[in-house]
Amino acid sequence: MTEGSIVGSFIVPVHPHTVLAPEQNEGWQRLRDAFDEAAQRIKDADADLLIIYSTTWPSIIGHQIQADPNPEWVMVDNDFHDLGSIPYSFNIDADFAHAWNEANEKRGLKSRTVNYTGFPIDVGSVVALKLLNPDNAIPAVIVSSNVYANRSETTVLAKSCLDVIKATGRKAVAITAMSLSNRMFTAPIDPKDDRIHSLKDDEWNRKILEFLGEGRMEDVGQLSRTIHKQIRVQKVVAFKPMWWLSGMNDNRNNLSGEVLAYEAIHGAGGAVVHLDPTPSGAGDKEYDEDDVEFYSGERNVLDAEEEQELIEEAKKPTSGGPELWEPTTGEHSVNSEAAPKPVGMYPHARKVGDLLYLSGVGPRQPGTNAIPGGPICDENGKALDYDIKAQTKAVVDNITRILEEAGGSIEDVLDVTSFLVDMDRDFSGYNEVWAETLGKVGPTRTTLAIRALPTPIAVEMKVIAKAPPTE
């Protein structure tokens, strides 16, 4: 038996307009004509298997492969249900589906086959099969787009598929059902007014198509992440079909490409592209990301670092307490990025003559707004245990940062007014830290008991210091 191979690859759009309403827009009709041309080329290539990777079939438990030999139903699109219904009855190569599933396993990849009456074949697959294989003459296989899959998994998915194609001597066509830019208009439009949603989307689409027209499949694959960031609405499936399609073509960069049509479908970029395996002579890859043969990822969704970051984020207070302000920047103001943001419209400090007046300084940490030693109450006002020494030390540190921003140091402090919300509980601890820090500098001091401070802190200090000499 001759070794099987990919005899052609196609990129096709997913929305149902090309099946149900091509006559309503000239661009949709051009896409439909391109579909028809692609169908003819598939027939001419004598293909005996169509393999569809569809971005409109998301999956979670690994990749899923359709294995119902004859799925039949009526498909109605979630958004464009008013265009009509698409009855379907497809010819699925269940044997190939099972063989692919086993090949995935051998390469360390999790997948499963699905064979259930009434399984909802996704819109992208339905459109592709209805138009590329209208008489069901060629058996097909459909694979889902796993929402959690990265480049390695998607590439290995292609390689295991190639293993089966080669072993079974098939003449296969690889098809990705996908949009280029996928931002649609968010309200109904008149079909005649359809256009690509933005100039940026259009420019990127044309750049991708320029690459594909030159047969630079692997370069597009390696640009997937960038393309996703630039022109893809952040749905779960990203722009991974290019990884798969490049893998299906041995990560080659010298295919013979031809863009058969490029048009808007409700704002999204839809293109029919043919990639022939005949070498174009183009050749060298502009990018060179590592190739991968086996998938060895643990498939844990979060790595340890990500996990810890998420835990820290989840612990942070995100609301409650007063709004934070940017420090004001009036004449002679002194402000520090290293000090916590004000809770009102004022600077961190202000220089007047030889003196520096600091706004009340608390223990909140710059950036995170966290309170060393813990807040005095929770978001519901319930009292919490806290460490007055840690809070006092943090206040002194914040004062030091502001003075250093002004060009001075803690040694410049002349007079301090301290505010404690619980004199009985906290004076001793506060006094101990004072003695170890500002007490050694020697400023005058007044300590007052007050009912509350704007944030859940126990101590704040108002400082007057010597201003450093002006240069």
Add this chain to the structure above:
Amino acid sequence: MTQGEIVAGCLAPHPPHLVYAENPPQNEPVAEGGWEQLRWGYERLRDSLKDVEYDAIVLLSPHWQTYVGTHFLGLPNFKSLSVDPVFPNLFRYHYDLNIDVDLTSKIHDKAAEAGLAVKMMENPDFRVDYGTITTGHMFNPAWDKPLVVISSNRSRDYYSVEVMQEMMIELGKVTREAILESGKKVVVIASNSLSHRHFTTESAIPEDMSKEHITSHAMHLWDMRMINYFRTGQAQRILDEMPEFTEQAIAESDGGGLSWLLSTLDTPSYPATLHGYGTIIGTGNAIVEWPERDHKEAKQ
């Protein structure tokens, strides 16, 4: 005409595992049980409402995902087989549900007047999403109340959580107005999970509860934080923290259901009742009831 009333608002998640584990005659697969904490939670919710009269259920499901505005089921009846495309091994449910088209039209029209992009879904071949069916079954297995089914407008995907929330709060306001003007008594339901990070593998026995737990501590912390807000009547705080919650907990609130629900309930400051919490393939799920009928002062 008597003014309509929202008798209760509910957070009622839709993982198909719950229907699977119940073994109702409508579902083809057969289970050995599982996810009891949540199923008992649904029992408590049903029990809480068993003596409460109402005419219709208004439900927003994150699994009817629309990108071109908000859509409404607009025909009187839908009957078909729903197969979950992600868990077809667990959910193949023969449904037969009725729609309150009159109330649906009222909400639709008010939303249109408010400037929201809306569309009625009137294609008889349309298959109702499994989220609607799962919550519909778990909340009311008899299916003896008509539904209003609202799609999940994915404005969060297109813009941001903030924009999504702005639109869902507006949709909630007009939903409330339409219900009050309709003269009907209604339960409003958001059919979504809390934290939504899945495990990416499934046990050989899906209902093997020894394998079930939250995917990570961070997800647990977020879920408990939200539940605390539910239980202490801090709906405004939930709305305020929705961007952080949705991003960090990969929460299913991205579909807008929770924001819409709280807005429809006029941002309740009274405590909700937690009927149950549990995980399903690692995602966090809470069954919560805001008994608005007991809080007349909350109404306009």
